[in-house]
Amino acid sequence: MRHLFLLTSLTAAFVWAGCNSSTTAPAPAASGSSPATNATNPAVAAATTTNASQPAWNMKDKVIKTDAEWQAALTAEQFRVLRKHGTERAFTGALWENHEVGTYLCAGCGLPIFGSDTKFESGTGWPSFFQPLQQGNVGLREDNTFFSRRIEVHCARCEGHLGHVFEDGPKPTGLRYCLNSAALKFEKK
Numbered sequence: 137m138r139h140l141f142l143l144t145s146l147t148a149a150f151v152w153a154g155c156n157s158s159t160t161a162p163a164p165a166a167s168g169s170s171p172a173t174n175a176t177n178p179a180v181a182a183a184t185t186t187n188a189s190q191p192a193w194n195m196k197d198k199v200i201k202t203d204a205e206w207q208a209a210l211t212a213e214q215f216r217v218l219r220k221h222g223t224e225r226a227f228t229g230a231l232w233e234n235h236e237v238g239t240y241l242c243a244g245c246g247l248p249i250f251g252s253d254t255k256f257e258s259g260t261g262w263p264s265f266f267q268p269l270q271q272g273n274v275g276l277r278e279d280n281t282f283f284s285r286r287i288e289v290h291c292a293r294c295e296g297h298l299g300h301v302f303e304d305g306p307k308p309t310g311l312r313y314c315l316n317s318a319a320l321k322f323e324k325k
């Protein structure tokens with residue numbers, strides 16, 4: 137039940153963020169306060185409706201590739217984790233022990249998804265974070281494989297599998313985003 141509640145509440149938050157961005161064009165506040173001619177110029181409309189609560193990418197820019205294209209673009213381990221929902225063995229990834237200051241990007245499409253300021257020592261052997269950079273940059277869905285009910289975390293732009301989120305993280309969120317190093321690229325600040 138707790139997991140289901142988490143999924144429902146987090147999904148609601150994500151959908152809300154997604155709705156905000158996908159409805160920028162017909163948003164009543166934006167169109168009402170701007171001249172009607174602005175609506176014909178997507179760049180102007182986007183610039184005037186940008187705010188911090190929106191994802192750092194445009195929903196129209198979803199990254200969609202075939203398995204063959206992903207295989208050509210990724211290493212075998214990245215492909216296994218990102219595209220086939222694989223999990224790397226604990227304490228074997230490149231980033232679980234990374235303490236550098238910087239940004240963690242999706243290894244599939246390069247979208248910035250987590251920051252070093254929300255990374256913490258979970259003791260699990262996987263890179264762990266208590267909060268994404270922006271809610272709209274990661275998606276959640278229920279994962280019932282391996283005889284357990286977990287919440288899967290994926291990149292919202294390319295749908296690449298990143299890991300899972302659990303409710304035993306530190307404050308302020310109480311969440312633990314348990315990710316695979318292979319699904320991430322680290323960009324030092």
Ligand SMILES: [Zn+2]
Pocket residue numbers: 242243244245246247291292293294295296
């Ligand atoms: Zn991605």
